[in-house]
Amino acid sequence: MNYFKNIKLENYRNFNNLELDFDQNCNVFFGNNGSGKTNILESISLFERGRGFRQDKINNLINFESKKDNFRIYSNFFHKHGDIIVSVFNERKKISLTKKIIVNGSSSKDSKEHFESLFSIIYFLPEMERLFVSSPSARRNFLDRLIFNSNKRYLKIVNDYKKNITERSRILKDYNSEIEWLNNIEKKIVELGIIIYKERLTYIEEINLALKRLDIAKKFNYKININLDDLLLNQCKNDTNVLFEEYIKTIKASREIDKLLGGSKVGPHKSDIVGYDIGKNININQFSTGQQKTVVLLIILAQCTMLISEQKISPIILFDEVCSHLDNNNRELLLHIIKTLDVQTFLTGTEKSFFSFLSTKTLYCNINEL
């Protein structure tokens, strides 16, 4: 198992200078609202590709009360072949800021990719408690994150897909007559879109299987099944072979409306993810908030099991404010993730007493006193 041994924050969010050592298993940050608990979790999430779990602008990561215009985060990452020293900071590129990562002193693609392959950050944020009644885009992002956890190239495909949609909008708006150009880009969109569809369908099949195995082994009494709900897939009756032609036809036919709206009317960016309790035969969106949280925790547990046993990737789990809606059921599930699986977890909450159900091996950190 790989894990973060410590962290050092310089001029980052509300922290000027902060050094923390981590436990390889369970770490709890507690303290008042606004003390920076979530910021610490976010700083860990920045070691992964992207802009961290808040998806905030790089500019907002810099301590806004300081006069400096840089932040920097360091960590020693434990790996059996020797510690890896990583740092994340901002770099000015023309007028915008971008995030840079240095792995063992190198910024080469190879060393970054090696580092990325060693772990996968899974996060639970308060807004995910209501995942199944929030917007389809929240559910799509949740699913895409899970796929990215086990397939690091997936994010690039999704981004390429989005870029091509934007490019098509530009052509539709400015060069409507360039039919050849348009045909080409639409073909590219359809090809990428189909890869995304397939990745999602494959992943959903795998996670459903993992959830089923979990139910058989642990009897959490939730028989959860996830499904992809998509206009195009529904039309093709989930037959991905007829998908290509139908997709090309539909995207061509929607040129006029897409010209006005920007974007594209069909494709994986319009899918929704539907969850069912196949035991009780009801849609998860009819569950209570606490029960919906159970489902998300179950998915996280299934995801960890898959990552550890099949992909040999170390999950690192960030649980922001996980202690709300924690009845006996959810507590047992959470304990199972923290104790039984050999993973590094980070938890936040306003009070230490909320975590009394954890064993004494936990590392507690009072953020008010930093």
Place this chain on the structure above:
Amino acid sequence: MNYFKNIKLENYRNFNNLELDFDQNCNVFFGNNGSGKTNILESISLFERGRGFRQDKINNLINFESKKDNFRIYSNFFHKHGDIIVSVFNERKKISLTKKIIVNGSSSKDSKEHFESLFSIIYFLPEMERLFVSSPSARRNFLDRLIFNSNKRYLKIVNDYKKNITERSRILKDYNSEIEWLNNIEKKIVELGIIIYKERLTYIEEINLALKRLDIAKKFNYKININLDDLLLNQCKNDTNVLFEEYIKTIKASREIDKLLGGSKVGPHKSDIVGYDIGKNININQFSTGQQKTVVLLIILAQCTMLISEQKISPIILFDEVCSHLDNNNRELLLHIIKTLDVQTFLTGTEKSFFSFLSTKTLYCNINEL
């Protein structure tokens, strides 16, 4: 002060038959996830106009495990001139279900309006913790609810406005040539839209004043100011006098795109609500989740003060899962609402111990044991 003395639920959500007596001040429902805590709060919210705080289909209110196709909720409502007996139930109207209210045996408009004028339900739901980072529509709904609390006719105006927008879309789609009809309905939309703008601006002025008074009196150390952010208002530099012409001009000009999209490109249904901490000079969306909760609690406190002192309306507050993110600051604020103001409050949480900060006068109800 007016309040609900009890409630009786028949065939409603997960309850077959449930009778509960309420305390006139503080009531706590605790129990496992899925036990029905939020359902009880929702049942109280159904005594107000509309479909309750979940905005769910009437069909979903009927106990889905039973074979009956009706639910019914009863309550005795305390009023100084004598108790009012109210009941809520579903009625079948052709193929759809509607909600009916009976007040002291009468379903007349007068008796319902009298009942409605005696109280106002204010609710805090878990998703409102992240109000300032969620969607503009969530913020608009939040603001519109607050206005409705003190002006019961407001909901009708908002609904009329929406109906006219839908009607216009239909005309644009089916009878594009009917210019006279279109002009008329656009005039109606603009008139209603301007009423909504004005109601919102007036309310925002009042709540900002109430928040300022609160800050001076109590020193909660948050100098909150709310603002309406709207394309049309911004163009008119917030001058509502030039608004009419600009509004009519813009809505006419967007006919072509509205025909394709349905709806309308401009108007109060596109506004956003922005909050600032004018003390620290930052946008509330940069606050931590717990601090954003503080802001919502502050607004609720200011709203209650306004309702009680200026409008003689009894606020009745539903706090669903309020105990998450409850540091000392938020606890003090919550206690202030519950103890200092003379209002009826209902709170839910998974465990009784979360409410130990409340005094012994609280009525506790273990939902697991019902």
